[in-house]
Amino acid sequence: MSSSSERRNGDKPPREPISITDKRRVDPDTGRVREHTPSQPVTPTPQREPQPTTPDAEMHPGDRADRAAREHPDRVAELTADLQRVQAEYTNYRRRIERDRHAAVEATTASVAARFLGILDDLDRAREHGDLETEPLRAIAAKLDAILTGLGVAAFGEEGDRFDPTLHEAVQHEGAGGDPVVGRVLRRGYTFxxxxxxxTATVTVVEGPASPGNVMGTAPVDAS
Structure with missing residues (x-):
């Protein structure tokens, strides 16, 4: 029996004793806070040494900027040129936007005003027949003229005006001279x-006799 028991004990190594450490800060028996033990060393907080004060740190930001400008004049000139270029681009951008906006407003106003030209033609025909001498057409015509004039619309085309192919559309020519003028206005033109x-104004053209010296570009002949 003893030999078999010793053989069984020889098969397993002896166990190490179990060590239990109580890490509770409060003692359950006394209720007091325990002191730090060597197993729980307290690491002291390192003290930061005061940094030495440099002359640059005591300078005003404006003084530091002046000093940097003196030390790096080429860089300052480069940045100044970049700033001026950006300002010029922004100014041109604002002008272009304003110009485009103004052009868009004018185009819209001109398109709306053009829709009233047919009504103005009817009023012109009524005026020729004397229908605008009495109310209410006279008041309506006056109000419409005032509105269109305020928008920048102006009528043109009168008898005796010098004929201008960019302003007048000629439907009939009379005479064979070299000084064409408007003979009769069939429909007035309008500008904005x-x-x-x-x-353009629809007109007839009367060509009167050319002035001396204006025929084919020749000068008058001296009879003497």
């Missing part, structure tokens, strides 16, 4: 804003 032609 800075002389933008909304519609």
């Amino acid at each position: 804003g800075d002389r933008k032609v909304l519609r």
Whole structure:
């Protein structure tokens, strides 16, 4: 029996004793806070040494900028040129936007005004027949003329005006001279804003005798 028991004990190594460490800060028996033990060393907080004060740190930001400008004049000139270029581009951009906006407003106004030209033609025919001498057409015509004039619309085309092919559409020619003028206005033309032609005037053309020296570009002959 003893030999078999010793053989069984020889098969397993002896166990190490179990060590239990109580890490609770409060003692359950006394209720007091325990002191730090060597198993729980306290690492002291390192103290930061004061940094030495440099002359640059005590300078005003404006003084530092002046100093940097003196030390790097080429860089300052480069940045100044970049800033001026950006400002010029922004100014040109604003002008272009304003110009485009103004052009869009003018185009819209001209398109709306052109829709009233047929009504103005009817009023012109009524005026020729004397229908605008009495109310209410006279008041309506006056109000419409005031509105279109305020928008920048102006009528043109009168008898005796010098014929201009960019402003007048000739449907009939009379005479064979070299000084064409408007004979009769069949339909008035209209401009908008800075002389933008909304519609040319439909007219007849009378060509009177050319002035001496203006025929074929020759000078008058001295009879003496």
